[in-house]
Amino acid sequence: MGKVYLVGAGPGDPELITVKGLKLIQQADVILYDRLVNEELLSYAPKAARRIYCGKRPDHHSLKQEEINGLLCEFAKKGNVVIRLKGGDPFIFGRGGEEAEVLAKNGIAFEVVPGITAGSAAPAYAGIPLTHRNYSSSVAFVSGVKPLESNADEYWKHLALGPETLCIYMGVKNLPDICENLIRYGRSPKTPAGLIHCGTTEDQQTVTGTLDNILEKAAGIENPAMIVIGDVVLLREKIQWYEHMVIQDSFPAKIVSG
Template sequence: MGKVYLVGAGPGDPELITVKGLKAIQQADCIFYDRLINPSLLANAPDGAELIYCGKSPNQHALTQSEINRLLCQFAGEGKVVVRLKGGDPFIFGRGGEEAEMLRENGIPFEIVPGISAGSAAPAYAGIPLTHRDYSSSVTFVSGVTKDDDYWKTLAQRADTLCIYMGVKNLPDICGKLIDHGRSFNTPIALIHWGTTEKQQTVTGTLWTITDKAGAIENPAMIVIGEVVTLRDKIQWFEEMSMQQQFPLETVIG
């Protein structure tokens, strides 16, 4: 019997993978990898390791979840070391819990290797602290897929900072529901596209203005809502650093 490692690859910057996650890749016989992992991580796999793409984008899945489950069991049953490589953290909107349940039900040994979630990393790279003594004492990580009215009513009234995954498609609806349920229309909001990568782009506004300002921003993107967004004006660093690397220092100063 082999073993399955459910590994969080981190948010996109390949240097943000954990040491344990990297070691799992380095000993893998096969790797099932998702769409949002940095492909450079696969270069750490042993020669001859089988690389199987199972990424999911809206309305397009390379493999169904049931097919992934079957193949994980099949390869581990053949005595192989299997890495299921997921963007971010496998237990934060990554279906890692479902896969771990399935492996236990089938008697397959497994380990969970947590990763840095885009929900915390993308705001950090955009210069937005999710909590701050003067602005926010709580943060709530939520899915932006549901349109249930009661869901957004609760969030509008209770959360200092909202960090929303998979919400860009429903952005107008999300902003409208939060305003309808008592959140100020002037509440700051940020959209962070491809956070922690060289393609990172951040757009800020308010619940009232962000839909018009979003432009061509699409998934993958994190949405951050709350007063902490205003701190970006002071402490954004990654995009500034990228600009300094793109142009010589004397050009920036001049």
């Protein structure tokens, strides 16, 4: 029997993978990797290692989750070192928990190797601290997928009046609903908001505004993008650092703010 490692590949910059994650890639027999994994990381795997793309885009999955689960079990039962390489962190909107459940049910040894999630890394690269003693003492990581209609009122009321900082994953498509509902359930229309596209990479683009104008300012921004809502977004004007470094190093930067 082999072993499965659920490895977080980090948010995009290949240098942000953990040392442990990189060492495991170097020992892999099989790697099943997601769309948001920087493929530069695959070059560290042995040449003989099998590489299987499992990417998911909105409304399109190259492999269904059930198929991925089956492959993890199949390769492990054949004695392989199997790396399930996921963008960000396996247990933060990465379905790592579901895969771990399947592995445990089938008696397959596994290990979870945490990674840096885009929810913290992308804002950091955009110069937006998620907490700050003068602005925010609470933060929530939130899925941008619409909640079930049966609990929508309570859901939006909690987000609008609860955590001071919201980090919203997979929310670009639903950004109009997100802004509308947060305002409807109690957040000020003038609450600062930002979108960070392709955070931590050379293609990073950051757009800032407020709940009542971010739709206009972020027109054209596509996935992958993190949405950050809260007063901490104001700090970007003071402490943005990555774009300045990018300009100094002479590789592409896209800066939009307001």
